[in-house]
Amino acid sequence: MAKPTFNELAAFAAVAEHLSFRKAADALGVSRSALSHTLLGLEQSVGVRLLNRTTRSVSLTEAGAQLLAGIRPVLLDLDAALDRLAEARGxxxxxxxxxxxxxxxxxxxxxxxxxxxxxxxxxxxxxxxxxxxxxxxxxxxxxxxxxxxxxxxxxxxxxxxxxVRFVAVASPAYLAQQPVPNTPDDLQAHRCIRHRLPSGKLYRWEFSKHGEEMTVDVPGALTLDDNDFMAHAAADGLGIAYVPQSAAQHWLDAGQLVLVLADWCPPIPxxxxxxxxxxxxxxxxxxxxxxxxxxxxxxx
CATH class of the missing domain: 3.40.190.10 (Periplasmic binding protein-like II)
Structure with a gap:
């Protein structure tokens, strides 16, 4: 069996870490075709398939997982040694x-x-x-x-x-037409601008007051995935938004938004x-x- 080169092992480790030839190639600064060719050469050298490849995914075989477990500490130690050498240079x-x-x-x-x-x-x-x-x-x-x-x-x-502080905000025009909420439960009777998380789930608004915590799955006809857009929509009178205060501050300063449930919105780390x-x-x-x-x- 031909002995694998360091470049081949490093390339394999990158693909194994990212489980993507595109991402691994970007991280290594090489083309995807060159990386694929390197991995094929490695598999030929060791005489066993290390990766399962489909058009949409990459996964480790059992042999690939064993190889990664063996070489990962070595590669990390080498990175550390090279980094210390760089420190010594300046x-x-x-x-x-x-x-x-x-x-x-x-x-x-x-x-x-x-x-x-x-x-x-x-x-x-x-x-x-x-x-x-x-x-x-x-x-x-x-x-x-x-x-x-x-x-x-x-x-x-x-x-x-x-x-940081997450706050519930609404426009004066909206609140002129709706009763101002006094507790988080009152939000069930309001139009709320919901927040879709990157995972695809809807964010449940979290409140706290004097040690009492409440989580509310708010209703609403509009769902957005960006805090700035949510603050803007609230300023336009489309409902109540729950955003970092920094995202709403411009509108608060201009009087186009006001705080609601302020005593339920304490600062957090x-x-x-x-x-x-x-x-x-x-x-x-x-x-x-x-x-x-x-x-x-x-x-x-």
Whole structure:
């Protein structure tokens, strides 16, 4: 049996991590056809099929899963060794992949990214805006940014910015025609602008007051999947929306929206940068973490 090359094993690991030739090819910076050819060569070398391929999906065979389990620690150790070598040469370098939702991406671009790129010009930052809460390890990201309450427990979390507040808002014109709700249950008699999550599920509005928590599956004829659109629709009098206050602030300041159920909408812990607990932290990620902390210190 011919001994596989490092490039072949690295290519296999990328496909196994992404379960997609297109995504793995993009991550490696090669064409999909070249990657497919490399994997065919690897399978010929080891004499066993490692991947199940269809026109729509890629999955590991039993042999492929065994190979991945064996080489993954080695590849991670090699990455760590190369990263330490880069540190010894000087400033952090290489590619840093961060997954964040839309509001987090906006915050990073406004506060963190300019400072980070100015201090570490040798780092290539790949910032992916994604509404889904993805497994950052499985999808090949170095770190993610989400609400602190959504960060998986096996991750290290670093605060990014302050608390956030989700608020129920409506236009004065709408409230002139409808009784103002006093409790979350009163929303059942209102037109609400519902929120479809990236998973496809409808979001159930969550309220809290003096330790009492309520979750309401609100009615409504309009469903949207973007906080800014929901705030805009509420300002146009189409119903009550439940959005981050930052998304509604422009309309609140202009008097085109007002808060309802304000005492049921307390602040909650805001965004957090998170990364795997038990893996080597690359120098580029460590520099990004330090930049986030510096930004927090200046804001505080």
């Amino acid at each position: 400033a952090p370098a290489g590619k840093l992949r961060v997954n964040a939702n839309k509001s987090a991406t906006r915050l990073l671009l406004g506060r963190v990214v300019p400072r980070f790129l100015a201090k570490f010009p040798a780092v290539e930052l790949d910032l992916v805006s994604d509404g889904r809460l993805v497994d950052i390890v499985e999808t090949g990201f170095d770190a993610g940014v989400r609400l602190a309450e959504d960060v998986p427990q096996d991750m290290v979390a670093v605060r990014l910015g302050g608390d 805001g965004l957090a940068l998170y990364y795997p607990r038990n893996r080597h932290v690359p120098s580029a990620l460590r520099a990004f973490i330090d930049t986030v902390k510096e930004t927090n210190a200046q804001r505080d």
